[in-house]
Amino acid sequence: MATQVQVQPQASSISAANGSAVAAAVAAGNTGGSGNQFVTTSLYVGDLELNVTDSQLYDLFSQLGQVVSVRVCRDVNTRISLGYAYVNYSDTAEAARALDVLNFTPVNGKPIRIMYSYRDPSIRRSGTANIFIKNLDKAIDNKALHDTFSAFGNILSCKIATDPSGQSKGYGFVQYDNEVSAQTAIDKLNGMLLNDKLVFVGPFLRRQERDSATNKVKFNNVFVKNLSESTTKEDLEKIFGEYGIVTSVAVKSDDDGKSRCFGFVNFENPDDAAKAVEALNGKKFDDKEWYVGKAQKKFEREIELKERFQSMKEAVDKVQGVNLYVKNLDDSIDDDKLREMFSEFGTITSCKVMRDPSGISRGSGFVAFSTSEEASRALAEMNGKMVVSKPLYVAIAQRKEDRKARLQAQFSQMRPVAMAPSVGPRMPMYPPGGPGLGQQIFYGQGPPAIIPPQVNTLI
Numbered sequence: 001m002a003t004q005v006q007v008q009p010q011a012s013s014i015s016a017a018n019g020s021a022v023a024a025a026v027a028a029g030n031t032g033g034s035g036n037q038f039v040t041t042s043l044y045v046g047d048l049e050l051n052v053t054d055s056q057l058y059d060l061f062s063q064l065g066q067v068v069s070v071r072v073c074r075d076v077n078t079r080i081s082l083g084y085a086y087v088n089y090s091d092t093a094e095a096a097r098a099l100d101v102l103n104f105t106p107v108n109g110k111p112i113r114i115m116y117s118y119r120d121p122s123i124r125r126s127g128t129a130n131i132f133i134k135n136l137d138k139a140i141d142n143k144a145l146h147d148t149f150s151a152f153g154n155i156l157s158c159k160i161a162t163d164p165s166g167q168s169k170g171y172g173f174v175q176y177d178n179e180v181s182a183q184t185a186i187d188k189l190n191g192m193l194l195n196d197k198l199v200f201v202g203p204f205l206r207r208q209e210r211d212s213a214t215n216k217v218k219f220n221n222v223f224v225k226n227l228s229e230s231t232t233k234e235d236l237e238k239i240f241g242e243y244g245i246v247t248s249v250a251v252k253s254d255d256d257g258k259s260r261c262f263g264f265v266n267f268e269n270p271d272d273a274a275k276a277v278e279a280l281n282g283k284k285f286d287d288k289e290w291y292v293g294k295a296q297k298k299f300e301r302e303i304e305l306k307e308r309f310q311s312m313k314e315a316v317d318k319v320q321g322v323n324l325y326v327k328n329l330d331d332s333i334d335d336d337k338l339r340e341m342f343s344e345f346g347t348i349t350s351c352k353v354m355r356d357p358s359g360i361s362r363g364s365g366f367v368a369f370s371t372s373e374e375a376s377r378a379l380a381e382m383n384g385k386m387v388v389s390k391p392l393y394v395a396i397a398q399r400k401e402d403r404k405a406r407l408q409a410q411f412s413q414m415r416p417v418a419m420a421p422s423v424g425p426r427m428p429m430y431p432p433g434g435p436g437l438g439q440q441i442f443y444g445q446g447p448p449a450i451i452p453p454q455v456n457t458l459i
Helices: 020-029 054-064 092-102 142-152 179-189 207-215 233-243 270-280 298-319 335-345 372-382 400-414
Strands: 006-008 042-046 067-074 081-089 113-116 130-134 155-162 168-176 200-203 221-225 246-253 259-267 291-294 323-327 348-355 361-369 393-396
Touching: 042 092, 054 067, 054 081, 054 092, 067 372, 081 092, 092 113, 113 155, 130 179, 142 155, 142 168, 142 179, 168 179, 179 200, 221 270, 233 246, 233 259, 233 270, 259 270, 270 291, 323 372, 335 348, 335 361, 335 372, 361 372, 372 393
Parallel strands: none
Antiparallel strands: 042 081, 042 113, 067 081, 130 168, 130 200, 155 168, 221 259, 221 291, 246 259, 323 361, 323 393, 348 361
């Protein structure tokens, strides 16, 4: 049963199920009904249960029109589903009808999420008409979010962020096909109560943009570390005093009075504090390179470290599946030729042939694409292809530790089961009946065809 969202303005005591307050907001000024300018015949189908097959999706989507092709994307090595697929129709109207009718339909007990698919990723990455919603009730799912926000215009994509167990993280994203619809949704829903929780709705900002906004926050208190043990409070007052009026200075020390090599400087004017940070951060004093920055409370540092770790993890995850390893390259293949060979499959972000110190090709290289779909397509087409009389080997690039772990796992599976040490002399052993014509003799191990003792009794 679909989740219903109760929507009401913050100051109102009237509860309206299924978005009646939204409908009123739309009536007050919905300007987003301009028609979907991004209609295509190709659909992206996400949130798939891992056992969903191509034939299941074909049977489902062919009810709405003539399906040209269906492909569930799978891991190249394990062939396990990646949780998404592509369905192509012959007609845009049929694709639009399938998206409208089948979106959030349960398949193998899990609702699927459908959106238009584009070869050009710039539409998705531009951030245009993309909004961010946070403080959502955990009961709100993709369909409930879509139903709530579709009142303001045509939605290109809509997703609730979830943890590995599938539980909502309390925030989500909605991208419209035009800025007007996005701004209308922000104006009408920001600060409203959804399922009795006050939600924030605003423009989506990339991490760099959020960091830039954070850096513009004014502050008076400056943190300085990596001081030499001889640096005193008076030294800091003199150095930082060149940038403005300092109201307080402290150099932290341990119980024995020994400097802990960090301290704090408080300015009267936040602009002076910013100038001091810009001028002194990274500067050397007594052969020590200072770190100078905004003083943070403990919870602020924890948030920053968490975000930094998350960004590093996202960067690693992003590379997974988009970077290809290519070997058995002819010596005549350079970076430009390698790029030319793979360019037909999508946008290449980096491309390099590996060479030894003398500049001679090692016969291998790497090609990174902008999306995993492009990389998968290139792998399928180029692996085994003859190039300058040599068959290419193409695979998903793996980190050294991942490759080592996979090889160890394969080796352990291939390793024979250890036999009990033989007590007697090493004698040749034969299958039952002794050695016969063409039979192989095995030394130091049991017969190859020993029948285990039977438990059942024959009557």
